[in-house]
Amino acid sequence: MLNNLLIEVESNRVIRVYLFENCDLEELLDMRDDEEFDSEWMRVYDALNEFEIGDFEKKKIDNIREKSFLKSYNLSGLGDIASCVSDDFEIICKAYLTNYNDMWVNSLIMSYVNGKFPCGRLEKTEYDIKECMKKLCKK
Secondary structure, three states, X not given: OHHHHHHHHHOOXXXXXXXXXXXXXXXXXXXXXXXXXXXXXXXXXXXXXXOOOOHHHHHHHHHHHHHHXXXXXXXXXXXXXXXXXXXXXXXXXXXXXXXXXXXXXXXXXXXXXXXXXXXXXXXXXXXXXXXXXXXXXXX
């Protein structure tokens, strides 16, 4: 599935200009710093760091992070936005690899599926991690 995600990122089907157009990018960044988003993001990040990820998978994750950073930077022109997207894709990859089925991280994935830059209060989803990844990888 990570190979499919990489293809989607490289093919501009996951990270597209509509994530950033007609948006106040600084406001989007501020919304990511809001307590609700930031505390959930850190909770998931910390939980996922408890899992052991093999070197082969780490290299795949790093490749996806690099490609997502570059795509986001080219589309938004902001390194901070690109860093957020890259960090999100690290969480997404680790959640999938560890089968970490969490409503918040699944909602994060669905934000990308729905073409919305994840920030503020995320729209809740009832999909599980595998369903979310299937949707993300077939866009």
